[in-house]
Amino acid sequence: SRPRSFVFLLAFLFSGCAGLPQRAPVDNPSATWQSRQSQLARLDVWDLRARLALRTDEQGAHASLRWVRDRERHRMNLAGPFGGGRVRLTYDRNGAELRDAGGETFRGASMQQLLLRATGWNLPIEGLNYWVLGMPDPGVPARSTLDEWGRLKLLEQLGWDIEFIEYVQAGEYELPKLVFIRHKQRDKSDSEIEARLAIETWEVRNSVARAVAQK
Structure with missing residues (x-):
């Protein structure tokens, strides 16, 4: 069973979040999903x-x-007990770079590899780049289930199960x-990991729209 402190943490993370009206x-x-996929595939500038x-x-x-994407460039800032302080990750066509809380800099091929090296947490950042938008x-290869509104509800990809609770x-x-x-x-060499992402603010900038969604 899950530790009580973790359950309380999840309640804190997801309290006060208002989604779309029914x-x-x-x-x-299926047709709505095809249209959504085409729309989301063009979305490559955002800030969450x-x-x-x-x-x-x-x-x-x-x-x-905080995760900022500007086409091929990514900047991810993590702060808090996770990683023992503040971690900054960046990625562009030249590769990835991580600066830890002590100011030490590491470079590598991917943000996922650097985050694992610095914190011990193996998060699928390359997949999350798409999953945070609600797309595979x-x-x-992926297996997916849609909800009644043509949005992703469940996704299996890269060895991860992803559940989209609210939009x-x-x-x-x-x-x-x-x-x-x-x-x-x-x-035996693998480990079970669960992650819960509560997005508080979306900022989208492109040639069509600039919008902010807040709780």
């Missing part, structure tokens, strides 16, 4: 602020997160607000 289901969720809770069988942690990584409107986009991801243990 509305009638769409007539054809969120709270992140992590748990394994042995430990739990939480952090605040288009270059990787919020940001301009012309419906974007995830609450996301649960889980990596199940597949062998």
Whole structure:
């Protein structure tokens, strides 16, 4: 069973979050999803602020997160007990860089590798780049389930199970607000990880819209 402190942490993370008002289901969720995918695939400039809770069988942690994407460039700031302080990750066509709380800088091929090296947490950042938008990584096989409104409800990809709990409107986009991801243990060298992402603010900038969605 989950530690009581972790349950309380989740209640704190997800309290006070208001999503989209209830509305009638769409007539054809599959067709709506195809249109949504095309729309989301063009969204490559955004800024989100969120709270992140992590748990394994042995430990739990939480952090605040700010993730800014500007086409091929990414900047991710993590602050809090997670990682023992403040961690800054950046990525562009030249590779990834991490600066830890002590000011030490590390470089590598991916943000995921650097975060694992610095904090011990193995998060699927390359997949999350798509999952936070409510879409699968288009270059990787996936299994998905849609909800009544033609949005992703469940996704299996890269060895992770992703559940989209709630969405919020940001301009012309419906974007995830609450996301649960889980990596199940597949062998003795593997570990089970759960992550809960509560997105507090979405800011979207492109040629079509600039919008802010807040709780």
